[in-house]
Amino acid sequence: MDENASARLMRRALTVAHRVGLFLAMLLICMPGIWIVLSSLRPTVEIMAKPPVWIPQQLSFDAYVAMFSGIGKGGIPVLDYFRNSLIISVTSTVIAVAIGMAGGYAFARYRFRGKSGMFLGLMLTRTVPGIAMSLPLFFVYARLGIIDTHFGMILAYVALNIPFTIWLIDGFFRQVPKDLAEAAQIDGCTRWQAFWQVEFPLARPGIASAGIFAFLTCWNEFALASQLTRSVNSKTLPVGLLDYTAEFTIDWRGMCALAVVMIIPALTLTYIVQKHLVGGLTSGAVKG
């Protein structure tokens, strides 16, 4: 075999090995998700079997039917939880992104006293684990009477998300050349028009990713929500999972079914927004 043929063979073998490796890695990453979906469709006996039953023997949608069946028939107020989750997540995401845009723009474009200190301060708030704040928050909220309200949850999540959205959006505005806003002003825009016509469209991928991150944080958050919510007035889906735990038993199948219900909107949203995440839009603006 000549040198070229063996090199070609080697390259093909490497490509195959590469793909197999990637497939295994992906399988490992996706396993918990796949396992949740599978478990939601299998009887509890099979889920708890030792040694584990890898291939499901029987599948049914009983858990989903039961979930929506109403209280007393194994159901939980899933629609209420869903509504709460949606209201709280969407509202706090919109507020956090709006403030993040204003803050990120200011940090990226303006010079002001105490700028780096403020930025560092924002970052430091990220080092405090959310759960550590639950007790102080609980006391403050109890005094204010906003425990078990949408408002209370939205407030907590906005505060949690703002440092991150500012930081992320700041980075994206920094990538938009300052010349573009100036050119727009010379072309007749006010500062405000220049922002919306030129800088905003270019930073949109960053703003979209900040939005997704903020939304998922709120949608999935459990620790704070479990402390600050009480009833169907404000309980979110992750807290709702606890409804499947009783004193001596845990309904794993029902819990997995609810988890699937939770995952679907998050997955859909991410899928819709991902096309806005395409980077490199600014290429060609300036020399390069």
Add this chain to the structure above:
Amino acid sequence: MATVSLKKLTKRYGNMEIVHGIDLDIADREFIALVGPSGCGKSTTLRMIAGLEDISGGTIDIGGRVVNDLPPRSRNISMVFQSYALYPHMTVRENLGFSLKIAGAAKDDMDRRVAEASAILGLDELLERRPSQLSGGQRQRVAMGRAIVRDPDVFLFDEPLSNLDAKLRTQMRTEIKKLHAKVKSTVIYVTHDQVEAMTLADRIVIMRSGYIEQVGTPDEVFSRPATHFVAGFIGSPPMNLHEATVSDGKLVFSGGDSLPLPGQFKSNTAAGDKVVFGIRPDDFYPTGHGLSSGGETEVHRVELPVSITEPLGNETLVFAEFNGADWVSRMLNPKPLKAGDRIGMSFDLSRAHLFSAETGKSLRN
């Protein structure tokens, strides 16, 4: 009618003054180049005229109207940026029409004006492309097109060619000159490249450290530099400039060599004056190989050793050692020379320059 007039224009950042009260009057349809080294305040001055920087003092008057506090959009100017600053999310057509869209122009008016600009600059093929799909020269043309479409009183150019390669720069330089002939607007052009300034401008403003050193036509700043700095800045290769002391009708250099004091400076100098002697490479040449060989009025000839040569084909730059330093000379109709050769050199003293060592100002009458 768009004259531009700067009066005592000043820019300060905190306590640091960047532009020190400059005065400049620019005539209607004049092409003015602001030139100077980095940090001389030329771009800041341009940005103040554009309204992108606040001014700290003085007035800016465009077309007889003081615009000190007006936002950029109200000054009826357009600007071409060094980075082109094209909107990457818009096509070339949208880029060109953006200012008209903002101004709320009618669709057919917009189409007509975009078509006009595109015809002037040869952009017709590119109208549906995005900036990322264009080459450097094409982006530059789109940037100019965007400026033309606005039909402004004044065009501002901020080092528009410095991102292009040498060949394209020469080509675009010609296009800018043609463009000015066509659109006949007032142009203020900032560059650090003196060749661009010389070739394009009606008048050149040479700036240094926030002051204007000289304002004049290309010929004036080349032939009659007002200061030592202008003399060194304009011209390529640069003028030979060396410190000397006036003594008994002679200029004595620090190394001990001397030259006769040029006649036109005799009345303006006294013995003991510290001066800077300047002579352009065109006026210091191997004897018989100069521009004005034969027609000189005041020539000093001396034999000097050659240290290096730079052949350019039609001419050779000869570095000759005089007073312990290399003096550059331009040799026309070159003949082969090598380092170490001793050749006869001519100083055309009637075309020499003398500046005060203290103030840097020219000692010419």
